Amino acid sequence: MNVFADAVAWIFSPDRLTGALPLPEAIWTHLAFTFVAVLIAAAVAIPAGWAIGHTGRGREIAVALSGAARAVPSFGLVLLLVLVLGVTHKVAASVTAFVLLAIPPILAGAYAGVEAVERRVVDGARSVGMTGRQVLFKAEVPLGLPLLIGGLRSATLQVVATVTLAGYVGNWGLGFYIVQGIQIRDFSQILGAALLIVVLAVVLDALFAILQRVVVPRGVAAGRAPDDAPARRRRRLPDPTTA
């Protein structure tokens, strides 16, 4: 447990407020990279996911592209984009790589949410005279929100851990301390920075858990979860042997 005590001591040392990257700035930039990447990914993936879920078209392409995107190593992509875009665009290069990482779970959450809405509900909405647009925004989207938030939650957790790699190319994020710690073999520094990233992830996860509860329309329970949301929630099905 001594290692952990040293890591905590590292975090709270007054030295963390000075130097090339003071700790508060590292935390702030780490979060900023995460939020910007998830926001851009959401702006791309949510409309696309809704369109796929609503029309039922393009699902195969979306699944195939998501699968390929998931296979792209973020580390290689960050370095590749820095070389291609130039060193004055390191932030843009890093964020782009993280956007690609965040798109698949958000896209899956968006279309799975819309798809999971029962046929009867959609038919009912149409039968009261709603247009296609109204069906989407008044029935499918609100009912699919829990799954969409699940996708955003999953994307955010992946990105907040992966933003660490931005510390390899520049002076930002908690990854800076991990990269530096590896080179100077300072394990309390590596562990201290890693613990902070875990704490950030846990806090973000808790916020999304609350959000997921808040957005559930009254009288509606969460439906099917998207394929790859690691933080998905599903109501436990009754087990006959315990019932």
Place this chain on the structure above:
Amino acid sequence: MTWVLDNLDLIGRLTVEHLRQCVLPIVLGFLVSIPAGWLAFRFRLTRGLVLTVVGLLYTIPSLALFALLPPLLGISFLSEVNLVVALTIYAVAIMTRFVADALASVDPTVRQAALAVGYGPWRRFWQVDLPLAGPVVLAGLRVTAVSTISLATVGILIGIDNLGYLFTNGYQRQIVAEILAGVVAVVLVALVVDLLLVLTGRALMPWSRKVRA
């Protein structure tokens, strides 16, 4: 492009290394996540515990985990065991939820029917629950395999040679083609392994073809 043609040997060697390093974590992750997922599915008490633990493991940045394992495990900094253990941890973290969800997706009436015709809990798990959960387990295994292969590249930062070498070496030498070759090779390896898993799944679970995993 010339760079790629001049270095096919290197790319080939690193690809084999890379695959070799990833096979064990994927298999181990699969094996560990079956009982872990079952624990998360079966008992209310263990569910919260298991899912919290795997959720936390998932958030540890890979670079930090790779670097912290040698002192924690007491092994050499250069040992490949570091990478294998770290990748196994992530594989378990991803896979366990899928297994728990897969088991939960089995129709309770089928389970009751098995109970009614006299299946004990052990036999029922292997012959009823697991086969029916198969398609979702396979979906989880595919996600696990692809992310393991992609994540392994970070191992180069702790000195484990694999396709990640092309990233750091290409970055230092400013050779775009080298990094791009590495990215493409990783994607291809991941897609080939994914395809193999799909084919294996179809062969082992012919009933799943109509069900979307």
Place this chain on the structure above:
Amino acid sequence: MRTTRRTALVATAATAVLALGACSGSDPLDGGSASSDAIVVGSQAYYSNEIIAEIYAQALEAEGFTVERNFSIGQRDAYMPALEDGEVQLFPEYTGNLLQFFDPDATATSPEDVYAALQEALPDGLTVLDQSSATDQDSYNVTESFATENDLTSIADLADLDVPLTLGGPAELEQRPYGPQGLKDVYGVDVSFVATGDTTVQDLVAGTVNVANVFSADPRIQTENLVTLEDPEGLFLASNVVPLVNADLADEIADVINPVSAALTPEGLVALNVQSTEEQRSSADIAADWLAENGLA
């Protein structure tokens, strides 16, 4: 029909997995477990260091030794334990940085003094062979226009500047004795530090930093017209290329490696680096040609 097809698929998949498993047993490049008679040559995760390691390896192979390569293993702090354990037995090193690793308060600065101090400072079980005249040491560089504008030739000149100075270098430079703190203590120069990873030269040229830590054998000092600032106070130790070797092995391989060190010149090292970065040749090809040109293989 159906069953046959299924069996075939399972067989294919199983074969694939077995084939992969089989690779694991027979890979000669797998580091860590050296077979008894093979010499394990290591290198830093630095392309130039890898070329020198490859030269050592090929020179040894030409003399009939069996060599295992364990290249690209990070920085000194990461690989030194492996050298002390004998897991890696031969490694291209740099005298000054190596001395500073074992003795952070070292005062020697000239090549000869550093080499002598290094031999004293090395732990038991490790020794160095002859040092080469080739050097690759940390140095502080500015762009030609920045040097002209501000009339800079030495690090000491930076102290009089009104311009805010930003020093770029790898993240660990912040903690090194010659880093920002060293600049302040030795030269009274105040800089803010920015980690620029492996793109320090590009960052200097692009203007994100105005002082850059560049290795002296980097060809881009010439191609990008950088000005290396003189270091009259000896902030940096001389850092000649030197083979760090397991003491048990030193006598056996000295006759092979010492001629390599003798043939490697400062300009020669820059030329090797040019072949790697400009001509994009592999370290194995560069090493083979160099050994042939120098009549060493």
